[in-house]
Amino acid sequence: MSSLKKRLRTILPRSMREMIVKKVTFEDLTVFNHMIVINLSLRNFYNLSSKKNVEFILSDGCYSEQLSYKIEKNSASIFLENEIFKNIQGNSTIKMKVDGKNMIVRPSEDLQNKTSFFKNDKYFNILVNGTIILEPLFSEYNFKEKAVFAEDISTSYERLEVDFKEDMTGYKLAFLYPNKIVELDNIGFNKKIVTNDFDYVTMGRASLYILKDFQMVPVEFSVSDKLLSTKSHTVDITKRTGETLLFIENHIINLSGISYQLKEDTLSLSLNSRDKRALKSLILNDTISETTISYPLYMLEGSYTADIPLDDLMDKFSRKRFSVLTAGHEEMILQPNINDIDQDSLGSREVINYNFEMMKIWFYKRKDSGLGFKVTRPRLRRQVTEIEGNELTGFVSGLENFVESKIYMIFEDRYSKEQVLLPIDNDFSIDLSLIDFIQLKSKGKTIIDIFIGIVHDSGEIVRQVKIKYEFADYKKDNYYGVFDKVDAEGNRHYFLITTTPFDNLKIETFLIPSGIPLPGDKPKKDYQTWLVGERYDTAQDNGYAFYQYLKQHTDIDAYYVIEDTAVDYEKISDDPNVLAFGSKEHYQISFKAGVLLGTHDLENLLPYKPARGFFNYEETIKVFLQHGVLGRKRVEYHKKYYDLPFDLFIVSSQPEKYNVVVKKLGYDEEEVAITGLARFDSLPRNNETKDILLMPTWRDWINTDEQFLDSQYFNYYNNLIHNERLIKILEDNNVQLNFYPHYRAQMYFNSEILNPSNNINFIELGSKKVQDLLIEHSLLITDYSSVSFDFTLMDKPVIYYHFDVRKFFRQGKLRPLHQTFIGEIARTEDELITLIQEQIHRNFKTGNIDISGIFEYQDHDNCLRIYNSVLNKLEKLDHK
Structure with missing residues (x-):
C-alpha cells in the first residue's frame, strides 16, 4: 500500500473513504448467440469515458488482446465475441486498466451460480478474485444445448433407470457439476439406461446428461420429481425446462456429543446420538488421498465407540473426516452433523509426543458441519x-x-x-x-x-x-x-x-578423469563436429535416427553418446563414432563439438555441466530434436528455464510451432523449425501387420513401490490383461497382445505377473526398439503417450485408455484433446475391450483421418529438413 493511501486511511473517516475509493464490481453476465457480455458496476469513477484512458485486456500469459467494451455512467459492459472462445485453451485473465493502472474487481454479494455458460459447444466458467479469470472447463467434452427428452425416470435404492424415446445403445449417464463431470459406468441398451454405480457422485447441485464419444447432451423430462437414495446420498431429481437438476445431499446423523480417550497407540472415539438406526462401523476418510478405513463400532456406556490406531489418524499428517455405516441390507453411509455440539470443547488442542515430534491434534467442525480431525507437525x-x-x-x-x-x-x-x-x-x-x-x-x-x-x-x-x-x-x-x-x-x-x-x-x-588433457578456458568449437544423443541409456529415438542419417548422407563428423551399461549400447558399440558416456573419447569430442543435438536436456550428452564457463559451452549450437509431438501435456522446456536456451527447436506442424512452442514456451519464431521428427523417416506407410501393442506412459505422482501397487494405474492395467472377455477375444481371433510397460513400470509388470494367456506377452525393456514395435503391430493401445503420433502417421488405428484423464492433465494441456488424440477413446475396461473387438473385426482399418494439423509433412525427408535447418543456423552464425 502506498504511503498516500496509508495516510488517507489514517486521516479520513470511513464514510469519506467510501466516497473516493474506486470500486469495480462484477455483477453478472449475459449469454447471446454471438457473444458473452460481462456487466460491471463502477463506483467513484469520475470523467470516465469509453473513448480514452480505459482498457480491458484478455491475456493467457503468452499473448493478449484488447476487448471491446461500453461505458455508461456507473456501469461497464465487456464484449466477448464468439471468435475469442475458439482460441482459449487455458485459463485467461481479463484486466481493467484505467490510466495504465490495474483495477481490482470484486464479485457482487449475490453473484451465485451465474458464472458458467456454454459457448461453441464448450463449457466455461468465470472466477472473480481481484481479476476476472475465464476458465475453459472439461475441454475434452463437447456440449449440446438442445436437450434429449426422457419419457420416464424410476428410482430405487442404488438404482436409477431412465427411459427415452430414442435408442440409447452406447450412451451412459453423467452428472455435470459446476467444476467436474461424474460419468456413471452403466451403458444404455435400446431405449433405456440403467445405473446403480454412484461411487464418484458427491454432494452438490448437478445437471443430468447423457454421454457418448465425449458428446454431452442434457436430459429433460416431464414426469413428477423423483427422490433417489444411494448408499451415500439422497438425490432429489427435479424437472426444469431444457434440463434436469439433481440436488445431492449426504445422509445425515445428528450427534449430541463426542468424546475421546488417548491410550498408548490408540484413540477411542465415542459418538452420542438420539438416532435409532443401528450403526455397524466408523469410517475414517483421508481428505487428500480419499482412502478409507473402517473400524467396528461397539456400545460403551451408552455411546457408539471405535478404537482407531494412532498411526491411521496421523498417516500423511493430512486432515481426516468421519462417517458411520448403518447395519442392515440397504446400508447407508451417514455423515455426522455436529451443529448441536459445544464447539469450544470440540476444538481444544492436545499436544502429544508422536515419534519424537510434539504434534498438535484436535477434532473440529467442517464447513459441511461434519466431524473432522486435524494434526499439525511442529514447524521447522x-x-x-x-x-x-x-x-x-x-x-x-x-x-x-x-x-x-x-x-x-x-x-x-x-x-x-x-x-x-x-x-x-x-x-x-x-x-x-x-x-x-x-x-x-x-x-x-x-x-x-x-x-x-x-x-x-x-x-x-x-x-x-x-x-x-x-x-x-x-x-x-x-x-x-x-x-x-x-x-x-x-x-x-x-x-x-x-x-x-x-x-x-x-x-x-x-x-x-586424470588421463584427459584439458583444453584452455575457451576451446575453439568445431562446427563440423556434431554430438548427438537421447537419454543416457537409449539409442532408438530421434537422436539415433538423425545420427544414422548424418553418417549415411552427409560429411559431418557425427558422434553418438550412450552409457556403456545400457542394453542399446551392445547393439551399436561396433561403430567407432559411438561414444561410451564418460569415456576419454567422449570428453575429447565434447570439448570441441560445435553442435549438440538431443531429444532431452543436454545433460544427457555432455559429461560435464552444460553451463557458462565450462569448456566454452556458450559457443555451441544447441538443437532440441524432441522426443515426440508436443501438445498433450505441459513440458519443462520453456525458454525461461535456461540461461542458454536451445538455438533450434524442432517441431512437426504449424500449430505445434505457433500454438505451443512460440506461444506457450516462449521461443522466437526464427528459433523453431517445422521439419517433422527424425524417426518418422523410418516409418512405413500402410503396411499390413497383425497383433496389438499395449504401451502406456507413466504417472508422475507415483514415487514409491507402495504407491504403485495401490494405484489406479497398476490396478487398471493388471485387471485389463487378466480380463477373461479380452483373453477369449484374442484367442478366438488368433491375435497377440504384447504389453510394453513404461521403463519405470517394467519392474512391476513382468512375465510372472503377465501370464494369463498364451496370447498376452510381456516385452522387456531394450529387447526391441520402440520403432520396430510400432512397425510390427496393427493396433496401438496407449493412454497419453506421444508414440501414438508415429502410429497415426503409418495410417494405423490407435485406441486411448483414459481412466484418469483429469488427474493426468491436472497441470493443464498445451492443446485441446481433440487436436492431438486421433482415434477412439475408452474410459472403462468394458469400453476398451469393445473397441478392441471392433478393430479386430474391421481388420484394423482407420478410415480417412485428417492429420494435417499434426504433421506438416507426410514423407521420408524429415532428417533432411532438420539437417538443412541446422546448416541455416550455422550460416547465420558465420554472418555475425
Whole structure:
C-alpha cells in the first residue's frame, strides 16, 4: 500500500473513504448467440469515458488482446465475441486498466451460480478474485444445448433407470457439476439406461446428461420429481425446462456429543446420538488421498465407540473426516452433523509426543458441519541465506519441538540414496569443500540433494526436509557456487551448487578423469563436429535416427553418446563414432563439438555441466530434436528455464510451432523449425501387420513401490490383461497382445505377473526398439503417450485408455484433446475391450483421418529438413 493511501486511511473517516475509493464490481453476465457480455458496476469513477484512458485486456500469459467494451455512467459492459472462445485453451485473465493502472474487481454479494455458460459447444466458467479469470472447463467434452427428452425416470435404492424415446445403445449417464463431470459406468441398451454405480457422485447441485464419444447432451423430462437414495446420498431429481437438476445431499446423523480417550497407540472415539438406526462401523476418510478405513463400532456406556490406531489418524499428517455405516441390507453411509455440539470443547488442542515430534491434534467442525480431525507437525523453519563459493550460510529453528534430537544437514546421492550427515547449529556456516562427497558419489556424474534432518539420539531420522535458497533464480544451466577436488587417482571432481524448480538446494557433480588433457578456458568449437544423443541409456529415438542419417548422407563428423551399461549400447558399440558416456573419447569430442543435438536436456550428452564457463559451452549450437509431438501435456522446456536456451527447436506442424512452442514456451519464431521428427523417416506407410501393442506412459505422482501397487494405474492395467472377455477375444481371433510397460513400470509388470494367456506377452525393456514395435503391430493401445503420433502417421488405428484423464492433465494441456488424440477413446475396461473387438473385426482399418494439423509433412525427408535447418543456423552464425 502506498504511503498516500496509508495516510488517507489514517486521516479520513470511513464514510469519506467510501466516497473516493474506486470500486469495480462484477455483477453478472449475459449469454447471446454471438457473444458473452460481462456487466460491471463502477463506483467513484469520475470523467470516465469509453473513448480514452480505459482498457480491458484478455491475456493467457503468452499473448493478449484488447476487448471491446461500453461505458455508461456507473456501469461497464465487456464484449466477448464468439471468435475469442475458439482460441482459449487455458485459463485467461481479463484486466481493467484505467490510466495504465490495474483495477481490482470484486464479485457482487449475490453473484451465485451465474458464472458458467456454454459457448461453441464448450463449457466455461468465470472466477472473480481481484481479476476476472475465464476458465475453459472439461475441454475434452463437447456440449449440446438442445436437450434429449426422457419419457420416464424410476428410482430405487442404488438404482436409477431412465427411459427415452430414442435408442440409447452406447450412451451412459453423467452428472455435470459446476467444476467436474461424474460419468456413471452403466451403458444404455435400446431405449433405456440403467445405473446403480454412484461411487464418484458427491454432494452438490448437478445437471443430468447423457454421454457418448465425449458428446454431452442434457436430459429433460416431464414426469413428477423423483427422490433417489444411494448408499451415500439422497438425490432429489427435479424437472426444469431444457434440463434436469439433481440436488445431492449426504445422509445425515445428528450427534449430541463426542468424546475421546488417548491410550498408548490408540484413540477411542465415542459418538452420542438420539438416532435409532443401528450403526455397524466408523469410517475414517483421508481428505487428500480419499482412502478409507473402517473400524467396528461397539456400545460403551451408552455411546457408539471405535478404537482407531494412532498411526491411521496421523498417516500423511493430512486432515481426516468421519462417517458411520448403518447395519442392515440397504446400508447407508451417514455423515455426522455436529451443529448441536459445544464447539469450544470440540476444538481444544492436545499436544502429544508422536515419534519424537510434539504434534498438535484436535477434532473440529467442517464447513459441511461434519466431524473432522486435524494434526499439525511442529514447524521447522530453515533456509540458506548466502552462498559464497563453496560456503553455505543459513539458519534452522524449531528444534525445541522435537524430543531428544539434534539438527543435521544431510547430503544424499539421488541415485544410490547413500547419505552423509553433518551436525549443525541453529545458525550455520558450512564449508562444503571439507565434506567427503567423493566417497558419497554413486557415479562420476550425479546429483546430491541437500536436506535438513532432525535426528533422535537413537540415530533415527525423525524429520528430513529439503532446504531452500533465499535468492534462488532457477535455471537448468546455472549455478551459484562451484568448487573442485582431486581424488587419490588424480581425477578432478567438480561440485556445482544449484537449485531445483522449487528453489531447493542441490549439488550437481561431475569428474574429469586424470588421463584427459584439458583444453584452455575457451576451446575453439568445431562446427563440423556434431554430438548427438537421447537419454543416457537409449539409442532408438530421434537422436539415433538423425545420427544414422548424418553418417549415411552427409560429411559431418557425427558422434553418438550412450552409457556403456545400457542394453542399446551392445547393439551399436561396433561403430567407432559411438561414444561410451564418460569415456576419454567422449570428453575429447565434447570439448570441441560445435553442435549438440538431443531429444532431452543436454545433460544427457555432455559429461560435464552444460553451463557458462565450462569448456566454452556458450559457443555451441544447441538443437532440441524432441522426443515426440508436443501438445498433450505441459513440458519443462520453456525458454525461461535456461540461461542458454536451445538455438533450434524442432517441431512437426504449424500449430505445434505457433500454438505451443512460440506461444506457450516462449521461443522466437526464427528459433523453431517445422521439419517433422527424425524417426518418422523410418516409418512405413500402410503396411499390413497383425497383433496389438499395449504401451502406456507413466504417472508422475507415483514415487514409491507402495504407491504403485495401490494405484489406479497398476490396478487398471493388471485387471485389463487378466480380463477373461479380452483373453477369449484374442484367442478366438488368433491375435497377440504384447504389453510394453513404461521403463519405470517394467519392474512391476513382468512375465510372472503377465501370464494369463498364451496370447498376452510381456516385452522387456531394450529387447526391441520402440520403432520396430510400432512397425510390427496393427493396433496401438496407449493412454497419453506421444508414440501414438508415429502410429497415426503409418495410417494405423490407435485406441486411448483414459481412466484418469483429469488427474493426468491436472497441470493443464498445451492443446485441446481433440487436436492431438486421433482415434477412439475408452474410459472403462468394458469400453476398451469393445473397441478392441471392433478393430479386430474391421481388420484394423482407420478410415480417412485428417492429420494435417499434426504433421506438416507426410514423407521420408524429415532428417533432411532438420539437417538443412541446422546448416541455416550455422550460416547465420558465420554472418555475425
